[in-house]
Amino acid sequence: xxxxxxxxxxxxxxxxxxxxxxxxNQVEGAYAEGGxxxxxxDVMPRGISGPRSAEPTEDNLKLxxxxxxxxxxxxxxxxxxMGFTVYRFSxxxxxxxxxxxxxxxxxxxxxFYDRILDELEKHGIEPLVTISHYETPLALAEEYGGWRSxxxxxxxxxxxxxxxERYGSRVRYWLTFNEINSLLHAPFMSGGIDIxxxxxxxxxxxxxxxxxxxxxxxxxxxxxxxxxxxxxxCMVLSMPVYxxxxxxxxxxxxxxADHGNLVYGDVHTRxxxxxxxxxxxxxxxxxxxxxxxxxEDLRNTVDFVSFSYYMSIAETxxxxxxxxxxxxxxxxxxxxxxxxxxxxxxxxxxxxxxxxNQFWDRWQKPLFIVExxxxxxxxxxxxxxKKTVIDDYRIAYLNDHLVQVAEAVEDGVEVLGYTAxxxxxxxxxxxxxxxxxxxxxxxxxxxxxxxxxxRYRKKSFDWYAEVIRSNGGSLTR
Ligand code: BG6
Numbered sequence: 001x002x003x004x005x006x007x008x009x010x011x012x013x014x015x016x017x018x019x020x021x022x023x024x025n026q027v028e029g030a031y032a033e034g035g036x037x038x039x040x041x042d043v044m045p046r047g048i049s050g051p052r053s054a055e056p057t058e059d060n061l062k063l064x065x066x067x068x069x070x071x072x073x074x075x076x077x078x079x080x081x082m083g084f085t086v087y088r089f090s091x092x093x094x095x096x097x098x099x100x101x102x103x104x105x106x107x108x109x110x111x112f113y114d115r116i117l118d119e120l121e122k123h124g125i126e127p128l129v130t131i132s133h134y135e136t137p138l139a140l141a142e143e144y145g146g147w148r149s150x151x152x153x154x155x156x157x158x159x160x161x162x163x164x165e166r167y168g169s170r171v172r173y174w175l176t177f178n179e180i181n182s183l184l185h186a187p188f189m190s191g192g193i194d195i196x197x198x199x200x201x202x203x204x205x206x207x208x209x210x211x212x213x214x215x216x217x218x219x220x221x222x223x224x225x226x227x228x229x230x231x232x233x234c235m236v237l238s239m240p241v242y243x244x245x246x247x248x249x250x251x252x253x254x255x256x257a258d259h260g261n262l263v264y265g266d267v268h269t270r271x272x273x274x275x276x277x278x279x280x281x282x283x284x285x286x287x288x289x290x291x292x293x294x295x296e297d298l299r300n301t302v303d304f305v306s307f308s309y310y311m312s313i314a315e316t317x318x319x320x321x322x323x324x325x326x327x328x329x330x331x332x333x334x335x336x337x338x339x340x341x342x343x344x345x346x347x348x349x350x351x352x353x354x355x356x357n358q359f360w361d362r363w364q365k366p367l368f369i370v371e372x373x374x375x376x377x378x379x380x381x382x383x384x385x386k387k388t389v390i391d392d393y394r395i396a397y398l399n400d401h402l403v404q405v406a407e408a409v410e411d412g413v414e415v416l417g418y419t420a421x422x423x424x425x426x427x428x429x430x431x432x433x434x435x436x437x438x439x440x441x442x443x444x445x446x447x448x449x450x451x452x453x454x455r456y457r458k459k460s461f462d463w464y465a466e467v468i469r470s471n472g473g474s475l476t477r
Contacts, residue, residue, distance in 0.1 A: 009403050010410035012472035017416060020079060020423025021088035021370050023133035027426050029065030035106040037098025039135035040192055047432035048186050052196050061427045061434055066443045067453050073119050075424055078441055080123035082461060083468040087125050088370050088419045090133035093159055100137030100155050105162045117170050127171045131160055133178035136192030146192025147208035153215045160219040168227025175306055176216035179237040181264040182329045183209050203286045213267050214294050221300040231303040233368060234268035238307040240351040244316035244333055253315040269363040271299040305363055308371030312351035343375055343436060349400040356408035366414045372401055373421035375436040389442050389458040402475050440464050
C-alpha cells in the first residue's frame, strides 16, 4: 500500500450508491399504531445500558421516535434533496407479525412499507431493506425464549416470505439480520434473549447464534425462489483489532478476537462453520444441535457482505496492560494512538480501509458499507435567520472515512455503496438517547422527550449533497 497523504483522493466508481441508513425502532415511533405488536425495543428504555422494563414506559424515547411513521414523506424528500441514490431502512417485524408466530400478516403494517417504497420510487432512490434490525417481537422473546428456540427459524422464514412476495419486485438489496455478530454481546436486543433474570449459559447463546445463521441462510434460499432478482447480504458489525504491542501473544489475542467476529461472515460466505470455531466449541464443552438439514441450509451463501463501521480496538494478552474503553456493543482495549468521540468510541478512518481490505481478501464478495458516522452533541444556532448546526466535527469525521473508502476502492476492493448512519437524528441503540446525534438533519427532540419534532438542515447537509453530486470528488485530505 502506498502512503497517499499528498496525492489526490482516488475516484469512486460510476454507479456507486450514496445514501443513509436507519432502523424502524429508532425512527418510526407509533409503537402501538396500525396493528403493531410490541418488540423488545419497546421495553428497552435505556438501550443496552440499562435494565429492561416490564411494559413500555413513557421515558422510552423509541415509543415516539422521531415520528417518522407519520413524517416519512417529509424525511424522504429531504434525503432526495441531498441526492441520495440509496436508502437503507428496516421493516419492524412486529408491524407485519405483531406477535411473530401468527399464520397471516397484518395488512396495515405491509401497507405502511408500500407507502415508503412509493415515496422512494417517486424520488428515484433505491431501497436497501434490513429484514430484522434489533426488534424481535416481544412475544417471541417472552414466550419462546427468543432465538434460543428453533421455532423462531420457521417464524422468521414465514416473515421473510411475506416480505419477498410483497416487495420482491420493488427491492433489490436485502439484509437478513442487522449486526448478526452482536448476539453474544447484546442477547436481548440482538436475539430476544432476556438476561434480566441472570446470565445465560454460552451453550444457549451459541445455539441461538446457530438458529439465526440457519434462518439467514433459509431466507437466502427462499429469495432465490420467490424474488430471483433479489441480492441478499449479511450484515456484520466490523471492528478491526490491533495488537497493543508487537508481541506474538498479542498477535494471537488479535487472532482470537478476529475469529470471534469473523465467524459469522465466514459461515455466510462459505456455507459452513470454520475449524477455529469448532475448536472453541470443543474447548468450551459446547455441543450444538445442528441437523443435517441445517448443514444443507447453511450452504445458501450470500451475494454480498454489508457492515457497520464506527471504530477500531486494540487487544493484548497481558492483563496488566488491559485498559478497556467504551465501544459499539463489543468494546475492547483502548488504543493509545487514537482520539475518541464524546461517547468514548475511538475514531480511526484508516481502520475502515483496513477492514474493507480484510473482508475483500477473505470473502471475495462485493461489500456495502451500510453504517458509519459520528454520534455527537449538536447545538442549534441561528444563521441568516435559519436554524442550523455548524457540525464541522461531523463533516471532518465523514470526509476522512470516505477518503479511506476511496483508497480501498483503489486497492481493488469492490464496494457497492455507502449509507451514512442516521442521516436524520434518531434514537440511539446502545444508550437510547436523542442527544447522541448522527444526522445531516437535526430533529428538535430532547432526551427528556420535549421538542417540536421539527427538522432543520445542518451544515453537513449541504456538504454531503456536494459529496454525492460530485461522486466523492469534493472530498479533501
Ligand atoms: C449499530 C446499530 O451498532 O450502531 C445501530 O446497528 C446503532 O442500530 C448504531 O444506532 C450506532 O450506535 P448508537 O448506540 O450510537 O445508536
